[in-house]
Amino acid sequence: AQKVTQAQTEISVVEKEDVTLDCVYETRDTTYYLFWYKQPPSGELVFLIRRNSFDEQNEISGRYSWNFQKSTSSFNFTITASQVVDSAVYFCALSEAQGQNFVFGPGTRLSVLP
Amino acid sequence: DAGVTQSPTHLIKTRGQQVTLRCSPKSGHDTVSWYQQALGQGPQFIFQYYEEEERQRGNFPDRFSGHQFPNYSSELNVNALLLGDSALYLCASSLILEGARTEAFFGQGTRLTVV
Numbered sequence: 001a002q003k004v005t006q007a008q009t010e011i012s013v014v015e016k017e018d019v020t021l022d023c024v025y026e027t028r029d030t031t032y033y034l035f036w037y038k039q040p041p042s043g044e045l046v047f048l049i050r051r052n053s054f055d056e057q058n059e060i061s062g063r064y065s066w067n068f069q070k071s072t073s074s075f076n077f078t079i080t081a082s083q084v085v086d087s088a089v090y091f092c093a094l095s096e097a098q099g100q101n102f103v104f105g106p107g108t109r110l111s112v113l114p
Numbered sequence: 115d116a117g118v119t120q121s122p123t124h125l126i127k128t129r130g131q132q133v134t135l136r137c138s139p140k141s142g143h144d145t146v147s148w149y150q151q152a153l154g155q156g157p158q159f160i161f162q163y164y165e166e167e168e169r170q171r172g173n174f175p176d177r178f179s180g181h182q183f184p185n186y187s188s189e190l191n192v193n194a195l196l197l198g199d200s201a202l203y204l205c206a207s208s209l210i211l212e213g214a215r216t217e218a219f220f221g222q223g224t225r226l227t228v229v
Contacts, residue, residue, distance in 0.1 A: 004156075037220075043202055045157070045220035091156055101147060101170055102206075102218070104156030 002027045004094050004105035012111045013082055020078045021108050023092030029053075034068065034075045035093040035102065045091070051075065082112045116141060118207050118221035126227045127195050135190040135224045139207030145169075146188040147218065148180060149204040157204055163188050164210075192226075200228045 003026040013019045025034065036048040049061065051068050058067050063083075067076045079086055089109050093102040119138045127133050139146050145164045149157035159172035163182035182188045186207075192199055202225050206218040 042222055043204075043225070044222040045204065045206075047217060047219070050217070093156075101159040101162055101172065102149075102157070103159070106156050107154075 002029075002032075002094050002096070002103040004092050004103055006092055006105035006108050008108045009106075010109045010111070012113060014113050015084055016081050018078060018080050019082050019110065019112075020076055021090050021092075021110070023075045023077065023105060025073050025075060025092070025094045027094060027096070029096050031096070033095045033097065035095070036066070036075075036077045037091045037093060037104075039089045039091060039107070041088075048090075049077065079110075082110075084112050084114055086110060087112045118143075118205055118219050120203075120205050120221040120224050122224060123222070124225045124227075126229060128229055129195055129197060131195050132191065132193045133195060133226060135192075135203050135205075135226070137188045137190070137205030137207075137221060139186050139188070139205075140219045143207035143209045143216075143219070144186050145208045145210065146182060146186065147206045147208075148188070148190045149206065150174070150199075151202040151204060151223070153201070160190070195228045197228050200226060202226075 005024045032053045034051045037045040063080045065078045089107045091107045092105040095102050121136045147162040148160040151157040160174050161171040162169050166182045177193045179191045202223040204223045205221045208218045209216045
């Protein structure tokens, strides 16, 4: 069975600090996709990043970066120079195929204080 | 280009009643998935519709049923409502393109309160 764990329930940082959100996943599939979504108070899940199991190359996209390590089944997400608008709940998710059903973690609530 | 739209945005129902939630997928998308998100938790997969048929289903009772119309829009029906059905219901749409599914886009959800 697939499972996603986000050990951090809530994180508070001061604006301009860097923050890393942790995600650990479990799956027996050899092909899978990992995602990070942001959920602001409006409720809509906003897609942030995606990684497939074939590619462990870590990348930076603007203020976002991620660290995918298959050896430890982790997919951590970092926001550099955090801003107040980054305050939201962040979900890590796993799917066996792109666009197929997601297994979500419990979420991490990030508060960025001015 | 309209994204995924859901209606209504908020709904209050009484235990035992039935409810229907609606979802219009992103333009061009042919697949709709429904998720239930209880307060303080991550979304849980209910089911997925493609070509007007239920293709995948999560661990939800038969009280939860759905439908997809020829225009790809979808409905989620919940019968015999329980207090525990109170949640945010999210719809996601995607498209099969060249044999693979595209990214899924989510709507803003319907907040259902059962009293």
